[in-house]
Amino acid sequence: MIALSLHKMLHTAQGNMLLDIALNVPHGEFITLYGESGAGKTSILRILAGLLDPDDGKIAINNDVWLDTEKKINLSPQKRKVGYVFQEYALFPNMTVRKNLEYALEKNQKNQIIDELIDVIELGDLQHRNPSTLSGGQQQRVALARALVQTPDVLLLDEPLSALDIKMRLKLQAYILKVHKKYNLTTILVSHDIGEVLKLSDKVYVLEEGKIIRSGTPSEIFTSHQMSAKFRFTGEVVSIQQEEVVYIVTVLIGNNVVKVIAQNSEITDLTVGDKVMVASKAFNPVIQKIT
Numbered sequence: 001m002i003a004l005s006l007h008k009m010l011h012t013a014q015g016n017m018l019l020d021i022a023l024n025v026p027h028g029e030f031i032t033l034y035g036e037s038g039a040g041k042t043s044i045l046r047i048l049a050g051l052l053d054p055d056d057g058k059i060a061i062n063n064d065v066w067l068d069t070e071k072k073i074n075l076s077p078q079k080r081k082v083g084y085v086f087q088e089y090a091l092f093p094n095m096t097v098r099k100n101l102e103y104a105l106e107k108n109q110k111n112q113i114i115d116e117l118i119d120v121i122e123l124g125d126l127q128h129r130n131p132s133t134l135s136g137g138q139q140q141r142v143a144l145a146r147a148l149v150q151t152p153d154v155l156l157l158d159e160p161l162s163a164l165d166i167k168m169r170l171k172l173q174a175y176i177l178k179v180h181k182k183y184n185l186t187t188i189l190v191s192h193d194i195g196e197v198l199k200l201s202d203k204v205y206v207l208e209e210g211k212i213i214r215s216g217t218p219s220e221i222f223t224s225h226q227m228s229a230k231f232r233f234t235g236e237v238v239s240i241q242q243e244e245v246v247y248i249v250t251v252l253i254g255n256n257v258v259k260v261i262a263q264n265s266e267i268t269d270l271t272v273g274d275k276v277m278v279a280s281k282a283f284n285p286v287i288q289k290i291t
C-alpha cells in the first residue's frame with residue numbers, strides 16, 4: 001500500500017498552484033495519473049521518488065515511512081525502493097546494455113537479477129550492444145529493465161511510451177504488464193494515451209490544477225454515455241475481448257471510449273491498433289475496418 005498525502009506550492013506560468021494530493025494505492029495495483037499538461041502529475045512522481053520535496057506531507061510504503069515532514073523524516077532517493085522510467089531513455093550511451101543494467105546494482109547485490117531481467121524482458125540478443133545502436137522501443141525496454149534491477153516496490157512510469165510508434169507501444173505495454181505482475185509491483189503511470197490507460201490500469205485519477213477531481217476504473221472515467229442514436233465516427237481499436245459467443249471491441253474515439261458488440265465475422269481481420277469506423281445501424285453500432 002502506498003499512502004501519500006502532500007502539499008506543495010508549484011510556480012506555473014499563470015502564477016502559484018497548490019498541489020494538494022491524498023492518495024492510497026493498494027499493493028499490487030496499477031494506477032494512472034491523467035490530466036492536462038501542467039496539472040502536477042510529474043511533480044507527484046518526483047516527490048514519491050525523493051527528487052522533489054513537498055512543503056509538507058507523508059509517504060508510507062507498506063509500513064516503511066519514506067517521508068514525514070512533521071517528524072522530519074525524509075529518505076534520500078537511493079533509500080526509496082522505486083524504479084523510475086521517463087520518456088527519455090537516459091541510458092549510458094557508451095556502455096553495453098548489460099553494463100547499463102549492472103551499473104544499477106546496489107553494493108553487495110548479487111547480479112543474478114540481471115540475467116533474470118534480460119530473460120524476462122527478452123534482451124538476450126541486445127545485451128552486448130550499446131544503446132545508441134538500438135531503436136527507441138529497444139532502449140525503453142532496457143530502461144524498464146534497469147528500473148527493476150534493485151527490485152523496487154513501486155514502479156513510476158512518466159509517459160514512457162509517448163515517443164514510440166503504435167506497434168512499439170503495444171509491445172512495451174505487454175512488457176510493462178508482465179513485470180508489474182511478475183514482480184508484484186505497485187505501479188503509477190502518467191499517460192495521455194487513453195488506449196494505454198485502458199489497457200494497463202486498474203484505476204485512473206484525473207488531475208486538474210494540482211487536485212484529484214475524479215477517480216474510477218478506466219471504463220468509468222472514459223466511457224461516453226452520451227452517444228446519440230445516429231452516429232458515424234472513426235477511432236482506434238484498443239482491445240478485443242471474447243464474451244461467450246460475441247466479442248466486445250473497445251474503440252477510442254477522440255477522448256471517449258465506446259464498446260461495440262461484434263460477431264466473429266466482424267472481427268476476423270481486426271487487431272488492436274486498427275483504425276475503424278463505428279456507425280449506427282438500426283440502433284446497433286457496427287464496426288468496420290478502415291484500410
Ligand SMILES: Nc1ncnc2c1ncn2[C@@H]1O[C@H](COP(=O)(O)OP(=O)(O)OP(=O)(O)O)[C@@H](O)[C@H]1O
Pocket residue numbers: 009010011012013035036037038039040041042043044052
Ligand atoms: N520544483 C518546482 N517548484 C515549483 N514549481 C514547479 C516545480 N517543478 C515544476 N513546477 C511547476 O509545476 C507545474 C506542474 O508541473 P508538472 O510537470 O508536475 O505537470 P504535469 O502534469 O506532469 O505536466 P506534463 O503533462 O506537461 O508533464 C508546472 O507549471 C511547473 O512549471
